[in-house]
Ligand SMILES: Cc1cc2nc3c(=O)[nH]c(=O)nc-3n(C[C@H](O)[C@H](O)[C@H](O)COP(=O)(O)OP(=O)(O)OC[C@H]3O[C@@H](n4cnc5c(N)ncnc54)[C@H](O)[C@@H]3O)c2cc1C
């Protein structure tokens with residue numbers, strides 16, 4: 084029985100968000116005796132801990148709940164299933180003493196520590212690109228946030244943040260920021276996107292920004308932030324000045340890839356997360372990667388399904404000790420920005436609104452093709468593995484290739 | 490409240506004023522440091538390229554050349570005990586065309602004239618061996634092994650903290666707007682009508698040094714700010730270079746360099762724009778774009794990395810090419826003006842200069858016996874040394890691995906932080922790649938719990 088063969092091995096999961104916790108729970112259910120989740124925050128749960136609105140748990144828990152309740156449920160399941168939760172501990176690096184073992188270096192409250200692991204699952208998540216990384220000129224006044232920092236202040240610390248905000252971005256998370264601002268008593272002067280339309284579902288846009296008469300300014304970007312000590316206004320690329328005391332930069336996902344990069348893993352161009360194969364192996368023996376670290380960004384439930392999926396691959400590795408020779412990227416042609424595997428198949432992004440047939444080929448042979456439709460940037464596009472013609476992997480000789488037939 | 494009159498008041502709490510206050514506090518004197526902002530080191534001294542210069546390229550014979558060389562020695566010796574991180578990376582001057590390469594021997598000769606003899610000329614192959622990630626087109630270079638990196642924030646803070654520990658009074662939020670020189674005492678008036686009496690005054694007001702100078706009835710230089718914009722890249726870019734990569738200087742500017750920082754980031758900049766507004770510390774589209782274009786040529790792979798910070802600093806440039814150091818015995822006044830682009834390095838030498846000028850102007854400043862002097866020992870923040878988290882503690886800012894104890898310490902003590910920016914300069918909290926995405930709430934809550942103010946005050950929420 085696989086469960087017995089692997090019972091002595093320890094699996095370390097780095098990151099206690101939806102992906103990491105779900106992986107740990109599934110590993111315990113499948114009989115791995117020692118499963119340790121290392122989480123650097125004082126509480127496990129990841130981003131949902133501070134996203135107070137509904138929209139969590141649909142695909143994995145089969146019920147719709149709020150972020151904090153979802154995070155709490157995952158933590159409870161993990162403890163119930165005997166997962167060891169090491170909160171307040173940061174993974175700082177890895178060592179690879181032999182082909183089948185990894186040492187995990189921790190910084191803990193009582194000092195440095197090393198764990199020996201037969202397998203490691205990286206699930207360090209994603210952040211939003213802050214104002215500086217977007218190279219927005221101007222002085223550096225207070226009042227500039229990302230959705231993440233905004234939601235922490237409002238949800239975890241019950242802060243107000245300002246009285247009048249501009250939200251930069253118009254994708255799902257941007258509308259989540261509008262809700263949070265409304266909750267904190269801050270009006271929204273405008274949402275701003277360089278794209279010709281917002282990129283969320285019409286219903287969500289109506290329920291959040293529409294209901295509050297928030298104008299969505301399209302085809303403009305923020306040209307400058309005005310204000311010395313506190314934000315006074317933003318100037319847009321069309322010259323408009325919008326007075327405000329708060330600016331929230333939303334989306335612009337960057338995986339938390341420091342550990343993955345320092346471990347020498349190859350990264351998916353465009354996505355900037357570690358490259359994985361369909362079974363979520365990385366290029367380093369014993370190291371798996373899941374969640375929004377790999378695909379920035381999917382909803383939390385998709386990340387949780389990654390976690391469940393990776394458990395099967397980890398078990399295979401613990402029993403068979405086989406690792407793929409090479410992890411091949413999925414090649415993409417503009418306007419496809421990047422593509423990577425995840426639990427449901429292949430996920431990809433386009434970087435402009437484009438109408439046409441999305442096509443997946445292998446050595447010139449079509450594996451999958453969509454009906455003609457409009458593909459929306461900043462929105463998750465998924466090709467389910469069941470829908471592809473060839474499901475036997477790895478594909479030999481050629482790389483998979485994605486493009487759009489306009 | 491204030492124990493007046495003072496023997497000496499230093500106006501301006503930048504790195505220069507702080508260095509002066511520190512040195513004077515080691516004498517049997519009543520000293521005060523007046524700073525317009527809420528914190529020391531929050532003007533030009535917070536926004537520079539953080540290089541401890543050898544002064545190899547200064548104008549031989551100038552006051553700047555002399556004081557940079559002397560300041561380099563002094564700060565290099567002082568930094569380790571004070572806990573100011575310094576890293577001895579060296580620098581390589583890179584020529585990108587034949588004309589620049591032909592100019593290198595002249596620069597080497599200038600270095601020698603400045604007493605710096607360790608520079609060595611390199612051919613293109615040697616440059617490439619040293620810095621394999623450089624872009625195409627290198628024609629030659631010069632190694633300057635003595636150039637160091639330094640923590641610029643800790644420098645001002647260490648000086649000011651040592652000054653306070655030895656009895657100096659730091660009066661923040663005091664913008665000196667009027668001066669009245671009397672027979673025995675000078676009265677300085679601040680923006681909100683407060684008066685401070687002192688026998689001697691040192692003008693270390695940086696960008697506003699000329700205005701203060703005129704209020705004392707003197708003239709001779711006018712500050713015209715020269716803005717320098719900088720881009721700081723993610724720590725994952727650090728392996729791309731071994732040392733500071735300098736351009737061949739032109740008559741106009743030192744040019745755009747790529748330098749590591751003691752914190753393990755990589756910095757690209759600065760630009761050089763003469764402007765009129767002394768408050769224009771914002772970055773600009775044109776500046777950022779120009780830097781990216783230069784960076785792409787110098788170190789192409791740098792541009793693939795995420796940017797951690799963008800900022801601008803204003804050099805106190807004047808119509809003169811040298812520092813403006815003057816003294817008046819009659820007005821019991823010393824001016825350290827026009828400290829343009831090397832003031833961090835020269836700070837401790839400028840302090841010596843100020844003391845000398847004060848003594849020449851009639852100040853009697855007997856040294857305090859050594860056993861009554863207090864030193865300062867900060868926790869170094871550089872990546873090359875050990876950081877507190879490595880010995881344990883609760884990490885609150887994850888990108889920079891700053892512990893809760895470090896944050897609490899920075900919010901208490903003699904010169905506590907009052908805002909997130911001040912906390913950033915003292916601990917690096919929120920200064921990393923996520924810029925607070927993960928930690929702003931926790932950092933702020935801890936700061937507020939330490940000093941008893943609200944989170945809203947810390948955040949500057951209206
Ligand atoms: C602002 C925001 C709003 C969102 N809103 C929604 C929404 O409404 N609905 C939805 O479905 N999805 C939403 N998402 C997306 C989704 O919730 C998250 O991205 C999801 O939590 C990703 O799960 P994860 O496990 O991959 O990463 P995360 O939840 O980010 O978890 C990663 C964990 O790893 C830890 N970690 C990182 N590095 C280390 C280390 N070195 N050592 C130890 N621990 C480490 C982190 O502390 C974190 O807890 C939102 C995301 C953001 C950022």
Ligand SMILES: Cc1cc2nc3c(=O)[nH]c(=O)nc-3n(C[C@H](O)[C@H](O)[C@H](O)COP(=O)(O)OP(=O)(O)OC[C@H]3O[C@@H](n4cnc5c(N)ncnc54)[C@H](O)[C@@H]3O)c2cc1C
Pocket residue numbers: 500501502503504505506507523524525526529530531532533534535536537538539540541542663664665666693694695696697698701716717718759801802803804828829830831832833834835
């Ligand atoms: C882009 C850039 C890069 C640089 N790189 C380097 C480098 O690599 N190495 C190096 O050695 N140097 C460098 N420098 C130069 C260095 O930063 C400056 O020379 C140094 O910081 C000047 O310090 P200061 O104390 O004279 O001025 P400041 O730091 O400006 O301090 C003056 C202080 O006086 C206060 N003040 C002004 N007027 C009044 C008043 N009336 N009343 C009360 N307070 C007042 C101000 O608020 C301010 O805090 C650089 C400068 C720039 C701009």
